[in-house]
Amino acid sequence: MSDRTYLDWPFFEARHREMAAALEDWCGAHLPVDHGDVDAACRGLVAALGAGGWLRHSGGSLDVRTLCLIRETLARHDALADFAFAMQGLGMGAVSLFGTASQREWLGKTTSGEAISAFALTEPGSGSDVAATSTTAVRVPGGWRLDGVKTWISNGGIADVYVIFARTGEAPGARGLSAFLMPADVAGLRVVERQEVIAPHPLATLALEGVTLPEDALIGEAGAGFKIAMSVLDVFRSTVGAAALGMARRALDETLHRVRSRKIQGLALAEMQMVQGHMADMALKVDAAALLVYRAAWVKDQGAARVTREAAMAKLYATEAAQEVIDMAVQLHGGEGVRHGSVVEGLYREIRALRIYEGASDVQRIVIARSL
Structure with missing residues (x-):
């Protein structure tokens, strides 16, 4: 790389500079990877990033400068590596910021590379307009029943755990949404389509058909999803x-x-x-x-x-x-x-x-x- 002087800017501390140098060495030894089988490549990257200790920055206490330096460095070497890292953080961001102690146990798996996470917000009729979310979550004895469709979900089809946003109806529009932690092996979750794009990444449309989650799957408070x-x-x-x-x-x-x-x-x-x-x-x-x-x-x-x-x-x-x-x-x-x-x-x-x-x-x- 021709220019690293930006690391001397006052935005950074010594720990950021040391981390950036160590990551640069790691990338030189491990990247890029073969993108021929994108699913396998992403699973391998998550495992490698976990083994290298880099995913520990993606969950729990989040230092945004560290996240940005890691993403910048990974993207410069291999965009798919950046994707793999980013989704571990974004996928479990709601748990890092608002999760209960039991929900945060998943962070041990996602930050070690043992589990892959996903953030399921977008729907066929609600991309930028989150308030138009139509997936529903209805209270049932012992928990919640979720029904709806999510699309363009990164890591869809390969994730082990999803954060799902659904309408619980406390108020109209954006004020009536809630967030839920959903393991990928729940009954009623179905991969409808794997989506191919110009730069291949694991993307999918998911159908939730009578998915039942326990009461403690709710992240934060009901109605606080937006x-x-x-x-x-x-x-x-x-x-x-x-x-x-x-x-x-x-x-x-x-x-x-x-x-x-x-x-x-x-x-x-x-x-x-x-x-x-x-x-x-x-x-x-x-x-x-x-x-x-x-x-x-x-x-x-x-x-x-x-x-x-x-x-x-x-x-x-x-x-x-x-x-x-x-x-x-x-x-x-x-x-x-x-x-x-x-x-x-x-x-x-x-x-x-x-x-x-x-x-x-x-x-x-x-x-x-x-x-x-």
Whole structure:
């Protein structure tokens, strides 16, 4: 990696710098992995990240700067490794922040790599509009009965445990949702479809047909599901920006190598003024994204109850900027940039989804505007 000076910024402490250096060594020895069988690759990555001790940062007491540094580093080496790490944290985020002692026993399994977790919020009719959630949870003797459909669920079909959001009806709209902890082996849970996307990840549509959960499956209070979901996204939304930042840094590094070594009429691309201008724009976007990401993470780690505006700015800018940086990397690689299997071609496919999941870019613009 050409530039690590950002680790000297005052957002970080010595422990962050030491962790980042150790993770860099680990990534060099373990990544990238073969993506041929995506399910197997994700299971292997979760096990390896657990064995390496990295998943201990994904649950329990959450340090957002650490989460962002890990996601940035993993994404720079292998986007699927970033996905595997991120979902262990996001999947159990509600339990880390609001879970009971018995619910938090699952964290021992997810942070060791023994179990895979998933966050099941999205539905066919409610993506960005969480208040439109239609999955229901009705009280029955001894617990709850859940019925509905969840879709675009990361780790769907391979997860061992899900956090499910359902309508319990305490109030209209978003105020009538609750969160539940659901093991994957419950009766009535069915994988309807495995979804294929441009950068393969384990994704699925799930049907809940008379799923019965005990009373203690409820996370937090009934009717607090929207607050729980937004609190989890408040922590992890900045880390999406960090993953995008890692991909952008890799694209910049690959392009630096390309323009230094590629010659046209005896002149290296790096010596051409127009190419220098593009490289300057790429470097500027990378640094601006990093400042926004680590500002949001630092503010949250200082004890702010909510960082909705800061996290929205970080997620929006970092993902949009990374798309632009990677697009220019493809352009400056020429034909090599669109060759299937090249680094920048892979980054081009991987970055696109980050502008959609955990709050699409236009949703982040609305969040920022409302904060004004």
